[in-house]
Amino acid sequence: MISNGSVFEDDHLLDPIVGRNSHMNEVADALAPIEDGQRxxxxxxxxxxxxxxxxxxxxAVRELRREVLDVPYAYVNCWRDYTRNAVLERLSRDLVGAAVPRFASTSTLLDRVHRDFNGPGVVILDEVDQLRETELLYDLHEFRGLSWIxxxxxxxxxxxxLDERVRSRISVGYRVRFDRYGGDxxxxxxERRAREGLGPNGESDEVFxxxxxxxxxxxxxxxxxxxxxxxKASSEGLSNIPRRLVDDSISEAEREIARKTYSKLNDHQWVVVGVLQQDGPLIQREPHERYSERHDDPVSLRYFRDAHLTNLEQYGLISTRRKSGKKLYSLAQKREQVVSR
Ligand SMILES: Nc1ncnc2c1ncn2[C@@H]1O[C@H](COP(=O)(O)OP(=O)(O)OP(=O)(O)O)[C@@H](O)[C@H]1O
Ligand SMILES: [Mg+2]
Structure with missing residues (x-):
């Protein structure tokens, strides 16, 4: 009964998106100066x-680019591209369309973007808490007319x-909080996805x-x-989804999402997962100690906590609890069955 599977992919962007009007307006306000040629x-x-x-x-960037054609734009996922060079490489490719040699130095990359970037333009820095070298934000500030989300x-x-002098120059004009969605x-x-992606009869308000x-x-x-x-409905030869299939589908979806999240992990995070799987639960600084023994280029305790542990926890891959006032880390139970690397 699935007539168009791509509709269910994470990056399928409905047009227009559902709700979130006030969030869209805030981001649109932040981007508005671009319409006047400003940063x-x-x-x-x-x-x-x-x-x-x-x-x-x-x-919001799609809307902007409908108003102002060809605004230079790049999307960076800092989970994947977490070093300064990785981000700059992506910018030179996607923002200014300049081919760069592999392993180009930071200064080559900076020069390339400086030379070819014609602002104003915008970069989405997704999962920006994973960025390991935040001086990158200063680099972005130095590109004339470039702003980021x-x-x-x-x-x-x-x-x-960053040091105070640099810090004071990087301003964040809009902070937009997202809460969980309401059921409606x-x-x-x-319903919108079913209309686009499931065959006729695929719709059922009760199931949605x-x-x-x-x-x-x-x-x-x-x-x-x-x-x-x-x-599941298709494999039973049905043309609509009966209510009874929903509960099993939820737990399967949880596993599917966890599997996808695992596939995004970087080598540091894989070591953490491996350590917790083998030796967990671990207490306080132990995860960092064990990880440092096993990784060739370990990150500092602080970055480890802020970027790796916090993120793995937020994505439901590891769980924490307190025992006698100390923090205990373990692999989230539901997730153990999907670790397969
Ligand atoms: N307002 C919306 N309209 C239509 N689809 C949406 C909307 N919000 C989210 N989605 C869909 O839900 C899924 C998750 O949304 P999204 O990736 O934006 O979440 P997120 O807040 O970035 O989550 P994470 O922190 O895990 O990255 C995507 O498939 C997206 O297309
Ligand atoms: Mg996201």
């Missing part, structure tokens, strides 16, 4: 997983590691409402569950 305000979007942060950022789960201070909004997203309610405000969970349920 936009930087903005920072934060909130829980599946609350639509990446979607709103991409939709940073995205993270928590409202973090991105520039704490998720039900509407499911049930899935939306069970997804607990997480749009990704809702959409993935709908796809799993549609797949």
């Amino acid at each position: 936009a305000e930087n903005c920072f979007l934060f909130g829980p997983s599946g609350a639509g942060k990446t979607t709103v950022a991409r939709a 940073g995205i993270a789960n928590d409202e973090i201070d991105l520039v704490t590691d 909004t998720i039900a509407e997203m499911l 409402e049930t899935i939306a309610w069970l997804s607990d405000g997480d749009a990704r969970m809702g959409i993935t569950t709908l796809r799993v349920a549609a797949r």
Whole structure:
């Protein structure tokens, strides 16, 4: 019964997106100076997983580019590209379309973007809390007319590691908080996707409402569950989704999302998962100690906590609890079965 599977992919951007009008307006306000040829305000979007942060950022840039054709734009996922050089490489490719040799030095990359970038323009820095070298934000500031939309789960201070002189020059004009979605909004997203992606008869308000309610405000969970349920219905030869398939689909969707999240982990995070799987639960500094023994190029304790542990926890891959006032880390139980690397 799935007629168009791409509709259920994470990067499928509905046009227009569902709800989130006030969030869209805020980001649009931040970007508005670009319409007059000026640098936009930087903005920072934060909130829980599946609350639509990446979607709103991409939709706001799409709107902008309908107004001002060909605004230079790049999307960087800092989970994947977490070093200064990796981000600069992506900018020279996607923002200014300049081919760069592999392993180009930082100064070559900076020169390339300086030379070819014709602002104003905008960069989405998704999962920006994973950025290891925050001086990159200063590099961005130095590119004339470039602004950014940073995205993270928590409202973090991105520039704490920079020295005062540099810090005071990087301003964040808009901070936009995302809360979990209400059930009605998720039900509407499911209906829109069903209309685009499931065959005729694929729609059922009762099923959308049930899935939306069970997804607990997480749009990704809702959409993935709908796809799993549609797949199950097809394999039973049905042309619609019966209510009884929904509960099993939710747990399968949870595993599917966890599997995808695992596939995004970088080598540091894999070592953490491996350490916890083998030796967990671990207490206080132990995860960092064991990780440092096993990684060739370990990061500092602070970065480890802020970027890796916090993120793995937010994505539900590891869980923490307190025991006699000390923090204990372990692999989240539901996730153990999907670790396969
Ligand atoms: N307002 C919306 N309209 C339509 N689809 C949406 C909307 N919000 C989220 N989605 C869909 O839900 C899924 C998750 O949304 P998104 O990736 O934006 O979440 P996020 O807040 O960035 O989560 P994370 O912190 O895990 O990256 C995507 O498939 C996206 O297309
Ligand atoms: Mg996102």
